[in-house]
Structure formats: C-alpha cells, structure tokens
Amino acid sequence: MQSITILGSTGSVGQATISVVQQHSSKFCVRALVAKNNVSIMTNQCLTICPKYACMIDENAAKMLKSNLIAAGKNDIQVLSGITNACALAMLDDVEMVMSAIVGIAGLKPTFSAIRAGKKILLANKETLITCGKFFMQEAETHNATILPIDSEHNAIFQNLPIKCQKNLGRFPLSKYGISKIVLTASGGVFRKIPQEQLSSVTPEQACTHPNWSMGNKISVDSATMMNKGLEYIEARYLFNAKSNEIQILLHPQSIVHAIVHYTDGNMLAHLAIPDMKIPIAYAMAYPNRMPLKMPSYINTNCLNTLHFAELDYHSYPCLQLAIDANNSGQAATIILNAANEIAVEAFLHKIISFNKIPDIISNVLDVVHFNDPNNIEEILYIDKQARAKTTSLCYVKK
Numbered sequence: 218m219q220s221i222t223i224l225g226s227t228g229s230v231g232q233a234t235i236s237v238v239q240q241h242s243s244k245f246c247v248r249a250l251v252a253k254n255n256v257s258i259m260t261n262q263c264l265t266i267c268p269k270y271a272c273m274i275d276e277n278a279a280k281m282l283k284s285n286l287i288a289a290g291k292n293d294i295q296v297l298s299g300i301t302n303a304c305a306l307a308m309l310d311d312v313e314m315v316m317s318a319i320v321g322i323a324g325l326k327p328t329f330s331a332i333r334a335g336k337k338i339l340l341a342n343k344e345t346l347i348t349c350g351k352f353f354m355q356e357a358e359t360h361n362a363t364i365l366p367i368d369s370e371h372n373a374i375f376q377n378l379p380i381k382c383q384k385n386l387g388r389f390p391l392s393k394y395g396i397s398k399i400v401l402t403a404s405g406g407v408f409r410k411i412p413q414e415q416l417s418s419v420t421p422e423q424a425c426t427h428p429n430w431s432m433g434n435k436i437s438v439d440s441a442t443m444m445n446k447g448l449e450y451i452e453a454r455y456l457f458n459a460k461s462n463e464i465q466i467l468l469h470p471q472s473i474v475h476a477i478v479h480y481t482d483g484n485m486l487a488h489l490a491i492p493d494m495k496i497p498i499a500y501a502m503a504y505p506n507r508m509p510l511k512m513p514s515y516i517n518t519n520c521l522n523t524l525h526f527a528e529l530d531y532h533s534y535p536c537l538q539l540a541i542d543a544n545n546s547g548q549a550a551t552i553i554l555n556a557a558n559e560i561a562v563e564a565f566l567h568k569i570i571s572f573n574k575i576p577d578i579i580s581n582v583l584d585v586v587h588f589n590d591p592n593n594i595e596e597i598l599y600i601d602k603q604a605r606a607k608t609t610s611l612c613y614v615k616k
C-alpha cells in the first residue's frame with residue numbers, strides 16, 4: 218500500500234487524484250490533504266476518504282473544518298492550519314508520493330519540502346518549476362526525489378522517452394538519447410476563432426470554458442490567453458533539458474494528441490488520449506508499472522480522421538511570446554512574468570480588468586521590474602513579491 222499527500226486536494230487535479238485513488242484503494246491510501254479555504258469540499262473529502270491529516274492554509278477555515286468533522290462524529294482526523302504544517306505533511310515519513318496540485322507559486326514551499334524529503338513528486342503545479350527552474354531540478358537530484366510530470370503534454374512526452382532518460386530527467390541533453398525535437402500541442406484556447414479586437418468584452422465565465430478540458434479557473438484563463446502554453450514551454454525546457462530549437466508548439470484543436478517526440482533515427486512517437494487528467498495521474502501513480510483506469514469513454518482509431526494540426530500564429534497570442542522571451546531573458550524575468558500573470562488573471566476573474574489587458578499589464582511589469590537572477594528560494598520569493606506589488610498597482614489603479 219502506497220501513501221500519498223495531496224497538495225491542493227479540493228481543486229480540479231486534486232479531486233481527479235482522489236478519484237484515481239478510489240479506483241485503486243487496495244494500492245493507495247490518502248495520508249494527508251492540503252487546501253487553502255474551501256471548507257465544504259475538504260469536509261466531504263475528509264468524510265469520504267478519512268485521511269490522517271487535513272490542513273487548511275487559512276486558520277479560520279481549519280477551525281470550521283474541525284467543527285464540521287466533530288459534528289459528523291469524525292474525531293480521528295488531525296486538522297492543521299498554515300503553510301508550515303502543509304510543508305510538514307509533504308514530508309511525512311510514511312508518505313511515498315506527493316501530488317503537487319496547488320495553483321500558482323503558492324505551491325512552491327510545500328513542493329520543495331516534498332523534494333527535500335526525497336519523495337516521488339507528481340508534478341502538476343507548473344508555476345513552481347518555471348519560477349525555480351534549474352534550482353528545482355538540482356534540488357530533486359540532490360535529494361534523490363523522483364519527478365513525474367502530470368501536466369498532460371509533459372506526461373505525454375515523458376511516456377515517449379527512453380527509460381534511461383526518464384530516470385535522469387533533465388540531467389542530460391536530449392541529443393544524448395537520440396531525440397531531435399519535442400512537440401507540445403496547443404488547443405488554441407476557447408477564443409481561437411475570435412479576432413483579437415473582439416476580446417476586450419469576453420467574460421471570465423467565457424474564458425473559463427475550455428473547449429476540451431475541465432480545469433481550474435486560473436489555468437483555464439491561461440489556456441485562453443495561451444500563457445499556459447508559454448508556461449509549458451518553459452516547463453519543458455527545464456524538465457527535459459530542451460534547447461529552444463528542440464521545442465515546437467503545434468496547434469491541435471482537438472486535444473487528443475498531447476505530445477510528439479522526434480528521434481534522429483527517423484521515428485516520431487506521438488501520445489494520444491482523451492482529455493482527462495485521471496489518465497496522466499494514474500500513469501504517474503502506477504509508474505514504472507501501469508494500472509487499469511475505468512473511464513466513461515476510451516480513445517479509439519475512429520477519432521484519427523477528425524484530428525487537425527496547424528502551425529501556430531504567435532502574433533495572435535502575445536502572452537505566449539512574452540513567456541518565451543522571458544525564458545530567454547533569464548530566471549528573474551520568468552518569475553516576474555509568472556507573478557504578473559497570476560495577479561492579472563485574478564484581476565480579470567474579478568472583472569477589474571478586461572481580458573485583452575492581461576498581456577499589456579504583464580508586458581508593462583516586465584519593462585519596469587528588473588532583478589538579477591536569484592540564487593535561492595528566498596530571492597525567488599522576493600522577486601515574486603515585488604512583481605506582484607507592481608502588477609497590483611497597475612490592475613487596481615484608482616479610476
């Protein structure tokens with residue numbers, strides 16, 4: 218029986234993880250759940266799967282959770298609060314794997330705790346990797362942590378890598394394994410067919426309606442701006458030690474082919490699956506084995522004649538270019554990009570700014586906030602904080 222801590226259990230990926238655990242309850246048990254303040258979902262999760270620990274970052278939320286569980290006669294779950302306890306639950310001696318599914322750089326500290334405890338990390342949270350970059354991969358190597366990508370495209374690439382490359386993720390150039398290029402597919406987002414000049418009036422509800430995936434709000438908006446693909450480009454550079462000319466982004470509206478790996482011997486390996494996060498999650502949990510997954514529908518070859526691919530028009534997606542440029546500038550620029558994006562997306566979701574202002578604000582912040590590349594987590598978080606402050610002043614400027 219393998220035990221798991223789920224960071225971000227009440228979110229889209231967190232709930233999908235619990236669903237996979239429930240399909241294989243003889244193999245896996247949930248030791249700890251961590252969330253921010255969604256007491257109602259956390260209460261239901263605690264009553265359903267009975268973890269040993271449940272942690273809410275927000276102290277009042279933890280108090281409400283505790284009283285809900287007592288009222289339900291559930292007194293054997295230890296309710297904790299705060300980031301320090303969340304980090305401790307990512308390091309528990311009797312936990313083999315940690316699902317990193319907190320959204321945003323908020324996931325950084327608990328994810329690093331799991332890395333430093335040498336855990337098997339199911340990495341969904343992309344903001345931590347892209348803001349910590351090489352430092353993240355070095356820490357994983359130093360502490361012998363196993364990184365298994367959960368992001369669907371990166372999980373797809375991982376599945377098409379030679380075992381030796383999987384076991385030495387990011388340590389050697391792709392050419393060492395005979396790989397010439399990795400391809401990330403992109404749906405183009407919910408507004409793919411809408412001219413840019415009409416994007417000023419789209420609503421948060423429209424932006425959160427992804428054509429193929431059911432996801433949390435932040436990543437859904439990132440998919441609509443294509444910032445998600447920009448973050449995934451950066452993620453792939455670090456995870457797979459890929460050079461910029463070894464990564465291609467291919468428009469694929471159906472989100473069935475999640476990635477392609479080109480080998481120098483003329484072979485091209487593609488990964489296909491229906492767009493359901495339980496698939497990459499189950500793969501990673503079972504790795505290096507495989508386990509069956511009960512799904513409402515399965516992919517089959519009937520879909521092949523409906524699949525379309527096209528070159529990407531980068532000019533239609535300024536956020537994607539901002540991310541690639543920030544990555545080329547360095548780690549500090551990537552931290553600033555991510556912070557500005559998190560704040561700008563939040564402001565859009567709260568109807569403070571319009572959708573088409575998101576890239577403008579990020580670009581403005583990148584123009585005025587400059588730092589040398591960081592050497593440790595404290596410096597990363599300091600840069601993040603400064604960029605957030607600047608972005609907040611731009612988004613919430615008094616009219």
Ligand SMILES: NC(=O)C1=CN([C@@H]2O[C@H](COP(=O)(O)OP(=O)(O)OC[C@H]3O[C@@H](n4cnc5c(N)ncnc54)[C@H](OP(=O)(O)O)[C@@H]3O)[C@@H](O)[C@H]2O)C=CC1
Nearest residue numbers: 225227228229230253254255319320323341342343432433
């Ligand atoms: N959803 C998807 O299909 C995919 C997601 N990812 C990545 O996985 C991560 C999670 O995404 P998703 O599941 O969609 O996100 P959701 O918004 O659905 O869930 C976010 C989770 O993080 C928790 N959370 C938010 N802020 C904090 C905080 N400050 N401290 C602790 N917990 C916090 C939330 O708790 P609460 O509910 O209490 O607020 C919730 O459990 C993101 O990094 C995303 O980019 C990657 C690929 C696909």
Ligand SMILES: CC(=O)[C@@H](O)[C@H](O)COP(=O)(O)O
Nearest residue numbers: 368369370403404406440445
């Ligand atoms: C499920 C997942 O991995 C998301 O990142 C998804 O891929 C978003 O798709 P697009 O960014 O291609 O719209």
Ligand SMILES: [Mn+2]
Nearest residue numbers: 368369370449
């Ligand atoms: Mn993805």
